[in-house]
């Protein structure tokens with residue numbers, strides 16, 4: 001293969017995407033090169049738009065347009081609709097739960113787990129979760145972190161952070177396969193994990 005630095009750079013970047021290695025990255029770059037007007041042009045525009053205009057809300061962690069305040073029936077609650085908040089690691093987890101239609105309530109996206117990629121407590125949106133639970137008089141916090149060591153450590157840390165607040169804390173049922181990440185679960189497994197969620201004993205008891 002010829003060495004063209006621009007192409008090499010693009011292949012390198014694309015192979016960092018989930019599920020793609022250098023081989024599929026090369027195929028994608030070839031497809032792009034053969035469809036400059038139909039793919040490269042609109043994709044470049046879309047990427048710039050997303051980069052400029054979309055960011056994560058610093059309170060609840062959902063994706064939002066930078067130009068508007070976060071509402072989405074979520075962190076800026078104009079009219080209270082729910083009394084539950086579901087805590088997930090990543091936006092993809094929120095999307096999976098939403099598309100399965102098993103949960104009606106607010107979301108809170110932590111932005112990862114403790115010890116994943118060196119994330120520290122202050123990197124996760126835990127303080128703002130505590131604030132939301134207090135401010136919005138939430139009655140139930142559902143911990144929907146993955147059944148991995150990191151996910152469970154994070155769940156424990158959140159439980160501890162909420163220990164002085166009078167709120168019910170539940171965790172998704174044990175039906176979750178060990179090592180199971182929320183986003184990769186099928187709707188049936190998610191449904192029973194939600195339905196059979198269990199109350200955690202308060203650490204202050």
Ligand SMILES: [Zn+2]
Pocket residue numbers: 057058059060061062070071074075076
């Ligand atoms: Zn928000």
